[in-house]
Amino acid sequence: MPSRRRGRRHRGACSPRAGQSPLVGASPAGAVVRAPGRWGRAPGPRRIARCRGHRRRGRAGPPRVRRRRRDLDRGLDDARAAAHPLSVRRFTIAPERIDGDRVAFDDEESRHMMAVLRLVPGDLVIAGDGRGSDYTVRLETLDATATGTIVGVAASRAESPVVVTLVQGIPKGDKMEQIVRAATELGVARVLPVITERTIVRLEPSRWRERARRWQRVAKEASKQSGRSVVPVVEIPRPLADSLDAEGADLALCMWEGHAPPLAEVLARVRSPRAVRVLIGPEGGLARGEVEAATARGWSAASAGPRVLRTETAGPAVVAVLQFVFGDLSGAVQRDG
Structure with a gap:
């Protein structure tokens, strides 16, 4: 029995070499000729017929049976699509x-x-x-x-009741793709890349439009992967001064690692916001003058805690907190009243 199991594992061993017949060697008339196999043993005549390429492939049945199986599979697919x-x-x-x-x-x-x-x-x-x-x-x-x-x-049941706009300072390298992908999976409705005082990347307007198209493709793929029917809009990068309009937002958060109240304290002041904006700086964070300009236009400065987060971590982390407190990440949608 062990030798038979080992022979099945190496079914291709009985295939003849190039230019060599599977029936090797001379034999008397009427004798069964065996071909030398791998591991120094000779497979039987039935094993030769079972070699790769010699097996017969059976049909799935007459056309009527095949049509019935196809219809049954479609019915199962419909049920599977509805349930999962x-x-x-x-x-x-x-x-x-x-x-x-x-x-x-x-x-x-x-x-x-x-x-x-x-x-x-x-x-x-x-x-x-x-x-x-x-x-x-x-x-x-x-x-x-x-x-x-x-x-x-x-x-779609994959859309959050909270409309979150992420205003993200553009970081170096491909970090922006990571931010767009994670923010899309967390339910962000819009991503607005901005050029700040400490932004290192400086490109021509045509290059920025090309980058925005690439980030939009990332958002599209992340939407499909996360089961969303809405693809977040990724805007063309613009200066931060042109993106500080907080009109229409129930809550506008300016995340700053300086002297700012904790995020939990700021969130406790509002109740069931439906439109939220989050401002995240690039590497090095936002400059003090940028934070002062944002607070002068209605933004609330907030700190993410005693630890300094990387720019590709800060945005998704704050969005996750917002979705847990006000959105659907906790599994229960917050309601007014």
Whole structure:
């Protein structure tokens, strides 16, 4: 028995070498000729027939049976999509590409479906329209433009009741991508990169627009990964002085590692805000003059505690606290009253 198990593990061992017949050596008439196998033993004639490439592949059954199995699989897919929406592949779609119960995905999403994920007609996917609705779509054609039929629609449950805008001082390297990705997963609605006094990166306006497009792609992928139907808007970087308008925000936080009250103390002063802005500085933090300019326009300075956080940590950390206290991160949505 042990030798048989070892032989199955090395099924390719009975394959003949190039230019050599599997029946090696002379033998008398009527004798069974055995080919030398690996590990110095000769496999039996049945083992030769079981070698790789010699096995027969059975069909799935007559066409009627195959159609029945396909319909059954589709029914199971529908039930699985309804019970576990996060287990279904997610894509984004512009509202104008929805026509009645028909949808047509853009070139980028179509190429991802066909060339990367290897989806086939009949598969179920979820398409978020960027406005808070999730469409369950059964794919029909996978070509340059993937199309499908809507089989269900539901309001997204992955959006927080708190609309958070992250005003982030631009850091060095690819740290901004990390910030955008984490902030998107935590439910941020908008990311506004700003150029501060201590920002090291200085680019031409055209280069900033290119960076913003790349950050927007990161936000799109993070939205699909986290099950969101709304993709946060990543603005083109602008000077901090042009981004200090706190009008319309119930709470505007200016995070500063200087002499500022603790974040918990500032949050205790407000009740159930629905629009929050958070200002985070780049490496080195915000300058004192920038903090004074922000507080003069209605921002509340706050400290994250006795430890100094890196810029790629501070923004997501504060957003997580806001979502826990006022949003849906705790599992219970805060209500007025």
